[in-house]
Amino acid sequence: MHPYIANTPEDIQEMLKAIGLENVDQLFDDIPKDIKLSRELDLPKSKSELEVSSYLKKLADKNCSISELTSFLGAGAYDHYIPSIVNHVISRSEFYTSYTPYQPEISQGTLQYIFEFQTLIANLTGMDLANASLYDGGTAVVEAALMAAAYSKKDEIIISKSVKPDARKILHTYAHVQDLKVIEVDVKDGVTDMEALDGLVNDNTAAVIVQSPNFFGIIEDLEAIGKVAHKGKKTTFIASVDPISLGILKKPGDMDVDVVVGEGQSLGIPVSFGGPYLGFMAVKKDYVRKIPGRIVGQTEDLDGKRSFVLTLTAREQHIRREKATSNICSNQGLNSLAATVYMVTMGKEGLREVALQSTKKAHYAYEQLTKSGKFKPMFDKPFFKEFALTSDIAPEKINEALRKENIIGGYDLGKEYPQFENGILYAVTEKRTKDEIDKLTSVMEGI
Amino acid sequence: MKVAKGLFYTKDHEWVKVEGDEAFIGISDYAQHHLGDIVYVELPDVDDEFEKGEDFAAVESVKAASDVFMPVGGKVVAINEELMDDPALLNQDAFENWLIKVELADKSEVEELMNDEDYEKFLAEEE
Numbered sequence: 001m002h003p004y005i006a007n008t009p010e011d012i013q014e015m016l017k018a019i020g021l022e023n024v025d026q027l028f029d030d031i032p033k034d035i036k037l038s039r040e041l042d043l044p045k046s047k048s049e050l051e052v053s054s055y056l057k058k059l060a061d062k063n064c065s066i067s068e069l070t071s072f073l074g075a076g077a078y079d080h081y082i083p084s085i086v087n088h089v090i091s092r093s094e095f096y097t098s099y100t101p102y103q104p105e106i107s108q109g110t111l112q113y114i115f116e117f118q119t120l121i122a123n124l125t126g127m128d129l130a131n132a133s134l135y136d137g138g139t140a141v142v143e144a145a146l147m148a149a150a151y152s153k154k155d156e157i158i159i160s161k162s163v164k165p166d167a168r169k170i171l172h173t174y175a176h177v178q179d180l181k182v183i184e185v186d187v188k189d190g191v192t193d194m195e196a197l198d199g200l201v202n203d204n205t206a207a208v209i210v211q212s213p214n215f216f217g218i219i220e221d222l223e224a225i226g227k228v229a230h231k232g233k234k235t236t237f238i239a240s241v242d243p244i245s246l247g248i249l250k251k252p253g254d255m256d257v258d259v260v261v262g263e264g265q266s267l268g269i270p271v272s273f274g275g276p277y278l279g280f281m282a283v284k285k286d287y288v289r290k291i292p293g294r295i296v297g298q299t300e301d302l303d304g305k306r307s308f309v310l311t312l313t314a315r316e317q318h319i320r321r322e323k324a325t326s327n328i329c330s331n332q333g334l335n336s337l338a339a340t341v342y343m344v345t346m347g348k349e350g351l352r353e354v355a356l357q358s359t360k361k362a363h364y365a366y367e368q369l370t371k372s373g374k375f376k377p378m379f380d381k382p383f384f385k386e387f388a389l390t391s392d393i394a395p396e397k398i399n400e401a402l403r404k405e406n407i408i409g410g411y412d413l414g415k416e417y418p419q420f421e422n423g424i425l426y427a428v429t430e431k432r433t434k435d436e437i438d439k440l441t442s443v444m445e446g447i
Numbered sequence: 448m449k450v451a452k453g454l455f456y457t458k459d460h461e462w463v464k465v466e467g468d469e470a471f472i473g474i475s476d477y478a479q480h481h482l483g484d485i486v487y488v489e490l491p492d493v494d495d496e497f498e499k500g501e502d503f504a505a506v507e508s509v510k511a512a513s514d515v516f517m518p519v520g521g522k523v524v525a526i527n528e529e530l531m532d533d534p535a536l537l538n539q540d541a542f543e544n545w546l547i548k549v550e551l552a553d554k555s556e557v558e559e560l561m562n563d564e565d566y567e568k569f570l571a572e573e574e
Contacts, residue, residue: 234492289489323514 066271066408070436074386074427075215075411076137076164076263077271080244080354081431082342086268089341090334099333104310111308114331115296117340124246125260126253127282132294132331134279137263138167141209141240142174143292143326144259144281148207148236149180150325151290156204160185160192162214163240165416190218190379198228205232211240216425217386218379219249226256243267245384247355259283268342269335278335288312292326357430358385361437365428368441375444378423386427388413393447395424401447407440448570449476451542455557456566457518462542465557469524471545474506474515477570479541482508485534490526490546497521499556504546506537519556521549
């Protein structure tokens with residue numbers, strides 16, 4: 001008998017008898033014989049728990065994480081400091097084990113933190129309201145595009161190539177099945193080519209999507225892009241933003257942006273080899289009936305006490321699903337709680353401090369790395385916490401040399417942008433020290 | 448159930464009130480009664496053009512949400528913005544509170560609709 005399977009051979013026989021079968025193999029009779037494996041799996045003999053756990057630990061230890069290495073890698077996932085209160089709060093079992101509530105009003109605590117998350121995101125972005133969160137920054141971009149198409153009843157989505165590549169790929173995937181036309185605008189000097197954009201916006205344009213700071217770390221001129229975007233009739237201007245940058249940058253809500261989305265990983269969520277992350281979406285009031293996902297509202301119960309409910313859910317999601325712009329009925333519960341605790345802990349001043357330190361240190365790194373002329377800046381534009389450099393040396397070679405010194409190098413831009421071959425994107429957060437940046441510089445100068 | 452005289456009706460319970468080359472379009476008393484308390488009305492934009500039979504609006508109540516279809520083709524010249532703020536007006540008087548006003552694309556389409564007497568008969572069969 002297998003140690004973890006409680007059924008004895010007698011139990012199995014009895015169960016088979018009850019359903020009228022002779023042996024377990026007959027359960028799989030529907031699978032054609034020629035695709036069935038007719039021998040035992042080629043696996044070693046079973047191991048003890050001790051052997052398995054030490055084997056797996058050995059494998060796991062091959063992974064290197066940012067806890068033992070110094071990271072200058074960003075490109076959408078950032079090594080910001082996570083105050084320890086975040087993990088303490090989200091580890092409480094009331095939060096940690098609960099799924100997004102399907103009988104929501106019974107979970108007042110969950111609804112309250114979602115309400116607070118929405119309020120924080122709406123305030124941070126300067127928008128009228130936010131939803132309870134989405135899966136990640138990429139799908140948030142897509143949900144915004146679908147909403148814009150439903151809002152305007154048009155099918156052309158214009159997206160800048162300075163939006164992070166994975167978000168654009170997800171958009172293409174969805175657009176393909178939703179019969180939407182995605183048009184990508186080229187990048188000029190590291191920002192969205194305004195002339196090209198101007199030529200593309202017309203009365204069929206459902207949405208114009210940009211990212212700021214963009215994939216290259218550069219701050220896009222949202223006001224100018226908004227003016228061009230709004231030349232289209234009922235065109236939605238969507239901006240994807242890094243929430244940390246809003247500690248010092250002007251709020252998108254003050255710059256005529258209709259929908260703000262973004263990746264919330266920076267807000268107290270570990271990079272975790274790529275996920276799970278946190279998407280957010282905040283909109284102007286005009287979109288309140290179209291915004292996908294859940295929205296929690298504040299109300300009063302029978303006794304006049306403050307309480308929370310799910311509200312304003314587009315009916316389409318439940319009873320007219322064929323008309324729905326989105327079928328997202330869930331949210332990224334635990335990570336939105338982490339972001340809520342992070343934002344409340346940091347406060348306005350703390351967030352400003354994180355943003356300021358990140359940008360100051362990024363600019364220090366930029367100055368040090370470009371000093372000798374061996375590494376040249378790719379663009380000459382204002383940047384936030386990331387910047388791109390180029391040289392004659394192949395990115396793999398640079399990153400290998402850094403890795404030997406326990407440093408994770410930057411992102412190889414040539415992978416997604418062939419025109420930027422040999423370009424590397426470096427991210428510098430408030431966690432990096434002067435010593436670490438100087439070490440990065442000396443290793444790179446020595447290659 | 449109230450049926451207003453002089454209007455034209457569809458089997459989907461929309462009504463049309465013709466005024467020259469223009470017409471008001473709304474939902475009937477029967478429709479509002481069956482929907483129950485109406486909480487939201489989604490209206491098109493002025494200048495939108497619709498063909499006969501196309502859905503141009505949606506009415507949402509506490510128990511249902513349904514599309515409203517064009518009884519006749521036309522171009523929207525006005526929408527009843529009061530309904531956006533107070534959708535319950537439709538429950539109070541579905542004939543007084545029109546949804547949209549259109550410029551008729553083809554006046555002869557009105558002839559294909561039921562008059563108030565036909566509609567009353569139709570409702571009697573429905574019940």
